Every structure is written in C-alpha cells, then in structure tokens.
Amino acid sequence: MTTPSVRRFDQAAAFPELVGLRDAVRAADWTAIELFFAGLSDVDMTAFAVKVVADVTGAEEFLEQLPPSPLARLLLGARLISKAWEIRTGYRAKHVSQEQFAGMRAELVKAEPILMELTARDPGDVVAWSFRLRSGRGLEVGQGEVRRRYDRLARFAPHSYSAQSQMVQQLCPKWSGSWDALHTFARECMDAAAPGSLNPVVVGEAHFEHYVGLDGAEAGTYLRHVTVQREIRAAAEKSVLHPDFAGGYHWPQAYGVFAVLFGKMGDHERAVACFRALGDTVASEYPWQNLHGDPAVGFASVRDQVLGGAK
C-alpha cells in the first residue's frame, strides 16, 4: 500500500538555509545572497548552492543587472546553463526537437564565455570549472576537452564530488562516452577518496547509469553480476554506510543512489538502511526521475519493493 506522499523531490528542501537562499534570489536580495556564499567554504556545498540559485526560473534578469563580481558572474553563468537545460528538457536526445537544441545552444554560448573569464582570472575557481563541465557537455565540445577541464579543476580540488558526478554524465554513452571509460573513472575517484566521503557515490552513479542505460534482459541481469554487486557494496561501505559519512548538501542524492541500487539488487538490509536515512519528507530528483518520469512513482515502486509496502 503506497502512502500518499508528502515527499518533495527537492534536495534543497532538506536544508532550511537553502530554502532561504532561494527566497533571497526570488526577492532579488543580493546582500543576503552574498552573505550566504561568504559563509560557505566547501567546494561541493558551494557548487550545490550555486545550482539552487541557477534553477530559479527567471533569475537571469536580476543577475544580469548586478555589478560584475565573480560571484554574480558565476551565478549568471550557472543560471544560463540551467535555462539551456530547461529548453532542452530532460528527455533522451531523440525526443528533443531541432529548435530545442538550437535554443539550448544559444543559452550555453552565452554562458560559456562568462565562465571562461572566471577560470581565466582565477584558474583555481573550482566551482566555475565544475559548471564548465556541464556547459561543455551541452555544447558537445568533446570528451577530450571536458576531460581537460576536469583535470584543470582537479589540480585544485582532486576530490570534488560534484565535478566527478558531472564527469559520470559526460562519460556515459548517451554523451558519446563509453561504459569502460565511465567505470574506470569512477573507480579512480573511489580509490583516491577518504573513507566516509561522497566520492565513492560516483561508483554507485556509474552503475545506476549503466543499469538504466541497458534495455530488456540485459537491464534485468546487470545488477545481479557478482562483480557489480561487490563494487556497489564497497562504494556504499566507503561512503553512505561509513560511520564518518556526512555528505554535506548531497546526502539525499547519495542515499538515493544506493537505495535504488540495493533495492533493485535485492539487498534488503542495506536498502532499508538507505531508505531509513532518507526519512519521510525529502529526496533528490536524481536518481528517482531517471527511473520514472514522476520521481514520486519511481521512489514508491522501489521503496514498496524493499519495505513490502509495510510503510
């Protein structure tokens, strides 16, 4: 029995300060926005907060008016990238029209020079680099170029989960990558990471992408391979299931990725642990919306499978 969901598939909703940030953007309250970012030092949390601002529809009108400080430019660049993706929509490429692709490119072509200037002025601007991974993917600048951008970023932040998560998308076959390259990259991220960090989650994301990228019988058996299962467990043990795990703003996505994988693998115990950590009200959009157009339906189907509809 599925309980009527009050769950919001909005990762920011788990953090009151991010809800406040979003309100500040809607209210065009630049002082509040600057103050908020001044208090953030973690690269991944900053990148997430920038994305929260970027996803506020129409924010570009306010951001364009601001005096061109690095933060204002970063937020504008990020907002134009989000706008590009809103035009593209999240559907697979074959369901996106030529006009949508052209509209997407038009926004990205505006965003990219803004971010290029930021990384040129400060080659250590990791957050700007991580948004250049996203713009580069949309502009289809090529695997070599996006990898170069990641390498430039990694000189200053070798363990940025949000950047690595962007690379997971870039390395998928849907963006002209390959499964081999994807898993190799994810494994390297995990191996280099500290126990309890977010980085091993990218191994989970790689397997999730591989699973949803397959069709029919292959998809049915993918998560039953012993090697795949072993790697997913190791990744979870080194991240979400590790006692030191915190996850910053990304914990809902981290638990979500493993909740889906363990649920689909039939690893009841670990799946329950992940669902319990997610609680009753919050979840990220990813990976749930990739299971089903409505993330709530995707979420409910896996959770019911795991908890037997008991809750």
Place this chain on the structure above:
Amino acid sequence: MIKETEISGIRTLIAPGNGPLAAGLVFRVGCADEPLSRRGLTHLVEHLALHRHGLIEHDANAATGITTTHFYTSGSEQAVVSYLTSVCDSLRDLPLERMAAEKTILRTEQANRPHDPLLVWRYGAVGFGAAGYPEWGLELITDDDVREWAATRFTRENAVLWIAGDVPAGLELTLPSGAAHPVPAITSTLPSTPAYFAEGSGKIMLSAIVERSARASLFSMVLERALFRALRTEDGNSYAVAAAYVPRDDEFATITALADALPEKQDAVLGGLLDVLTALRLGRVDADELETLRDKAETYLQRPEAVAAMLFTEAVDILYGRPRRALADFSAELAAVTVEDLREVAVQAMDTMLLQVPRGERADWAGFAEAPMWSEQATTGGEFPSLQKKDFKLILGYEGVSMVSPHGVLTVLYAECVLMQCWPDGARRLIGADGVSVSIEPNVYDVPADTIAGIDELVPDERKAWQPARSPDRIPQRPVPPPPAPAAVPRTPVVRRSRMILLAFGALAVLCLLLAAGSLVDMLTNPDIESTRLWWLTLVFIWIGGYFLIRVVVGLRSLRGPRRKP
C-alpha cells in the same frame, strides 16, 4: 648607427658589421602582388635571376615573400660584389630559355609547401589572399610576363640595398628605372572577427592583425610561451607549439600561432588554446615572465646576426613607406613594455583573430563567428544534377557557375573569376576573387562537352590555366548505372501448373453444374419424388460448381496480370 645613402641609384642602408661582410638587395614585390592566374611569377623571376650565378660556394640565397623579394649574401668583398652584380645583370636579361626547367623545379618545391588557408579565408583570392594559394599560375606565365615583371618590379626605385660592414670596392649595380610600388590593397572576406573556420586536422592555427610595435612583438613571445606551458607542459596534448610576429605593411603586423594535436585530443587542444587567449586578453601575464621574455628579446638584439636582420627590416620599412626607427628607440620601447601593454595587444589580437579548427570542431561557444563558407546566391542557367549525391546540382549560366547543395550555394561569376583551371578530360575549377571555388566534373554532373566549351568562351584566356592530363584513377568516374533487373525466373512452369489446376477446377465446375442441372431436370421430370433431399443436392452442386467457376475466373485474371509487366 645605420647610415642611409645611395649606391648606383639604389637607396642603401649601411651599418658597421660585427662579423663577415653581409649584404642584401630587397625588392618591393612578392606573391601578394601577383594575380592568381600568374601565381608563382615573382618566385620564377627569383629562380631565373640566380641561374647564371651557377653553383654558389659562399653563403648566398634568395627568398620570395608575401610582399618582398630578397637576395642576400655574406662572405668576402669579391664574393658579395660578384653575387649582387650577377643578380642585377640577370634581372635585366633573364635566361628565358630556362623557363620550362625552372617551372618544373618550382612545381617540385611547391609539392612540399602547403597552401595557407588563413590567408585565403581572411583575404580571399586576391592580394594577400593570392599569396595563400599554391603557384597555380605557372602554366600561364609567358616570356612576356616574366620580362615585364622584371622590368617593372625589379627596379632601382622599387629596391633597397643593405650592407653590414664596409661598402665593398667596385660595387656597381645596374637596375632599370621604374616606379616604387605600394603594398597591395587589403581585401577582406570576413564580415566580423573574431571568426573561425574548420579545415584539415591535426592542428589548430590562428592569425591576428595587430599594431607594429615592440610590445606587439613581445606579445607574440608571451603567447608562444603561454601556449607551450598550457598545451604541452601542463596538458601534455601538443608537441609543436609556435607563435610569430611578422610586419604585414607599414602599419600592421600579423601574429600567427600553431599547436598540433592528435585526432582524439584536438578538442582539448582547441579548448586549452582558447583558455590561454582568454587569460591573455584579461591581462593575466606574470610580471616575472614578462621580464624573462624581455631579456630574451634584448639578448637577441645583441647577437651578431641581429644587425643583418635589423637592416633587412629597415630596408623593408623604406619600401613600405614607413618612417625608419632607430634601434635605440626600439630597445627603449622594449624596455618600457608593461603587463597592461600586453593586455592591450591581446585585445587587438582577439578582436581581429581568425582561427582554423580541425574539421568537426566549432568555436562559436568561445565567441567566434563562423567565417562565411557560402555565396549569397546562385546564378541562373542550365541545371545539372549530381549523379552521385542527391540534392546537389551545378548551375551553369552566362553570368557564372554555381554549385547548389542542401548546405549552401557556391557561386563564381565570370566577371570575378580570377583563375579557371582546365583539364583535358573536361574538368574545370573556377575560383572567384572572394576565394569561393566551383569544380565542374563532367562525369559527376553529366555536363556535355559543348557546355564546357561555352564556359571556356566566357572566361578570358589569360585566366585559363591548362593543366596536364590527370591519370585515369584521379578522374571521377561516371557512377555505374543501376544494375538491370535480375533476369526473370522462367515463369512458364509456374504458369503451366496454374493452368493445369485451372483446367481441373474448370472441369470440376462443369461437372458439378451438370450434376446440378441433372438433378434439377430429374426433380422436374419426376415431381412425385420426395423433393427436399434433391433440392439440397441441387443446391450443393450449384455451390460447389460456382466455387470452382470463381476460382477459374480469378485464376485467369492473375495469369494475365504479370504478362503486362515488361
């Protein structure tokens, strides 16, 4: 330090040398002065002028550039005098009997020298753009062309002599008198810059037009170093990285740069190069680095060979009509260059930049406009669809020719055609002043010989370059017509069998209908017989007979059907 004088009516620059005697004779003529239909003329004159001098034992050579031709030598007084005298004597009386041989030598030399697409995409097929083409005019060059070119361009007034050392005794040079020639007019095919085009693979190249100054010259060194560090040392994606600064005319210099790349790394080299340019445009140059490069430039000015290089540059400046600058001024200018100066030059470079990216890459995302690849409109005339590619066609008219494709239109009007290459097999290539070219391959477009002959009449002979016959494997072949439909499988047995079935069906139909008629007659003649069963029997016979009759009719129709097809 440099003394300006005149020797045998030729303007002369003299500076004390710090090595063996060196001298050079520079003429204001180069490949940018040649129409495309005479492309190679200056180079040919240069070769002919050196021929009589024979095998040169001392250090002497000549170079044909975009706007200048330079004969230079160093060695004993006697060797220098003998070389320069021989060059001038030859220029007045070129060994025209050597033309055919020298043309062959030039073609061989040409084979190893790629054309320069950056010049063509920026300037078109005239002036500086023509310099970007191979020596496609060689076939058309006549004795008269060579004589006239030597008499009008290799003159006293169009030359400057430079000497590093003392004027050698007995130096008497005789050149005809003529006019000084200004630098060819600057043309442009780029509606806006920065712009990019995609051509070739394995490298990224760029050109930019900047002011002529010490700071611009230093900027090209900064650019090379920044590219080397980013693309080679840090990214490890390029092997060859280079940048250069070359004066173009009295006012501007051309900065060029190149970075090579493996096919799978082309995108990363392009991205890395664009990031370097952005950083320079924003003035991100380390002050220490500026000092290092300034030292390098100053050291270069003190090397022995720098005197000859400076004399040559100043000789060229006289020919360009640019006021001469003392070396001391240049050194002072160099010493004063700041990071802000470099940023200003970088902005100039960015604003005028033309970028060549490998095929398949784009640079629109970095603010570069796509350089125009297509003509604005097609001409009118007869249409010749491609036999190879759907939606491709040639239009051959009285005004010009067009190639129409789904991607765009290429048009060359005869009035603007600067060269038409002609092959004996009927193929033609027309090149317009804007650099657009249209190829007519009679086998690909099914163009009759009289149409080709018609075009030949509309293009003046002096722009038609007849090419040697192509080897058969280089001539595109007419597409093989679709194979004839496979030989029909003998239909007869099938037909016979269906006929036999039809015959059997027909017989059955007749039999049943006869039986039906029989039972009907029986019923009518013996009305007392219990009739229901007979009625049934009659109906059954009619049904069965009718069924077979219909089969026969349908069968006959389908038999007739296939015979209509050819």
